[in-house]
Amino acid sequence: MTGVQNGEASKAVADGPARRRSATATRAALRTAAAFRFGKYGYEGTSVRDIAGDVGVDAALVYRYFGSKEALFNDVTGAGKIFEPLLQEPVEAIPDWLCAMLLGAPKDGDFTHPVLSVLRSSGRDEAVARLRADFSEVFSTRLAARLGGPDADLRAELLAAWMLGTSLVLTEIRPPALRSAPDDKLEKYLRSVIETLLGPTACDGVTPQVGEVD
Amino acid sequence: MTGVQNGEASKAVADGPARRRSATATRAALRTAAAFRFGKYGYEGTSVRDIAGDVGVDAALVYRYFGSKEALFNDVTGAGKIFEPLLQEPVEAIPDWLCAMLLGAPKDGDFTHPVLSVLRSSGRDEAVARLRADFSEVFSTRLAARLGGPDADLRAELLAAWMLGTSLVLTEIRPPALRSAPDDKLEKYLRSVIETLLGPTACDGVTPQVGEVD
DNA sequence: AACGCAAGTCAACGATTGATGACAACGATC
DNA sequence: GATCGTTGTCATCAATCGTTGACTTGCGTT
Numbered sequence: 505m506t507g508v509q510n511g512e513a514s515k516a517v518a519d520g521p522a523r524r525r526s527a528t529a530t531r532a533a534l535r536t537a538a539a540f541r542f543g544k545y546g547y548e549g550t551s552v553r554d555i556a557g558d559v560g561v562d563a564a565l566v567y568r569y570f571g572s573k574e575a576l577f578n579d580v581t582g583a584g585k586i587f588e589p590l591l592q593e594p595v596e597a598i599p600d601w602l603c604a605m606l607l608g609a610p611k612d613g614d615f616t617h618p619v620l621s622v623l624r625s626s627g628r629d630e631a632v633a634r635l636r637a638d639f640s641e642v643f644s645t646r647l648a649a650r651l652g653g654p655d656a657d658l659r660a661e662l663l664a665a666w667m668l669g670t671s672l673v674l675t676e677i678r679p680p681a682l683r684s685a686p687d688d689k690l691e692k693y694l695r696s697v698i699e700t701l702l703g704p705t706a707c708d709g710v711t712p713q714v715g716e717v718d
Numbered sequence: 719m720t721g722v723q724n725g726e727a728s729k730a731v732a733d734g735p736a737r738r739r740s741a742t743a744t745r746a747a748l749r750t751a752a753a754f755r756f757g758k759y760g761y762e763g764t765s766v767r768d769i770a771g772d773v774g775v776d777a778a779l780v781y782r783y784f785g786s787k788e789a790l791f792n793d794v795t796g797a798g799k800i801f802e803p804l805l806q807e808p809v810e811a812i813p814d815w816l817c818a819m820l821l822g823a824p825k826d827g828d829f830t831h832p833v834l835s836v837l838r839s840s841g842r843d844e845a846v847a848r849l850r851a852d853f854s855e856v857f858s859t860r861l862a863a864r865l866g867g868p869d870a871d872l873r874a875e876l877l878a879a880w881m882l883g884t885s886l887v888l889t890e891i892r893p894p895a896l897r898s899a900p901d902d903k904l905e906k907y908l909r910s911v912i913e914t915l916l917g918p919t920a921c922d923g924v925t926p927q928v929g930e931v932d
Numbered sequence: 933a934a935c936g937c938a939a940g941t942c943a944a945c946g947a948t949t950g951a952t953g954a955c956a957a958c959g960a961t962c
Numbered sequence: 963g964a965t966c967g968t969t970g971t972c973a974t975c976a977a978t979c980g981t982t983g984a985c986t987t988g989c990g991t992t
Contacts, residue, residue, distance in 0.1 A: 525940085552980065562942075563981090635891070636891055666883050668883040669886060670876070673875065679875045685869075766950065775971090777950090781950085
């Protein structure tokens, strides 16, 4: 929108040059481009013309297909609960899943954390409210129920907060030590925190001790 | 900017009705209002007229006093390193300081986490770069040096990530269990994580065990 | 080949944005 | 009380925003 950020179309369009005259393909391409733009520049920082330009299409199509800029934003940020995949795992596998997700986080600058996408686009009260609702339902209720033990809801929320912060720092800040640390060493530290928050029952055996890594 | 958010002037102007004809007072009021707006709505979500309107002054004054909207933003987000206060504490007091800071986080919606203020205003590459630099200098370098032990830089960054995530969830998401938990119970959980990341040497005595709180 | 609908373009609208420079009101100094 | 620099206002600019409706182009059907 400011004219400085260009050449992102290659990232967003994601398919070959011959996609013309296909409504579903254009819709999908618009959604992809919108997710990328909204995530990177926020709601106010993204113009409808930017999104359409990424796809190589006129801005008016956004209104034909989605109705309004806000509807497109809600469509993109609301598609599928953000935190949902965590709950597909059996309880014992949650630490493994968390580690895999955090270690697998893209370390280049082109990725934007989906939670940050919403948080970044403030003023969008509906999206923030939905984020809050998602968070509470997934962590405070469902994950807590599966965790069990005392203060399960509190522990679940604290675990979520830790995960969110770690993920955010890994993908957005990318500080030197975290970026250069080998996966196995980093994983030991991650697991020690997970175990602390989840309680010993959720971990699968040994208790890694901070300070005796490597 | 959208015209929906009004009546925030009382929060930002912060001084009595008789402040006219004082350049320094007006400058300060503009800065306060700008910090509030930028924090809550992001850079693109805030207009110069919004800020000036909060102070009850014409938008042209922003340009007289700060030169441009971007200069005002940099002035506001760059004043004082965001993470600096942490380093003023002696090493042994860091857990106490962290707990106090997290427990003292405002739980109403009018506060915006300063880190989120910057993250929310993306596209402002200079501000994001400064955030990154601040983070690395404070945590990866200076805090790590004071922590000592193996992987001090890594542990410092992980601690910072945890702190950021917890602070963010406390102030922005405000999930039910975290909001209603009594301070002393919450503190026990916080300390157990801090101890895990900082190592036993940094904690002052007993080892609180998750699961036997209350 | 002609038709008709769907996909995409185009030009334009009113509003708002960041920014500028000329102008008016205030308050101290002489 | 006239002077003068400071403080604040006003009108306005060009650009860009979201959005709309009329238009053109392509493609499958008959």
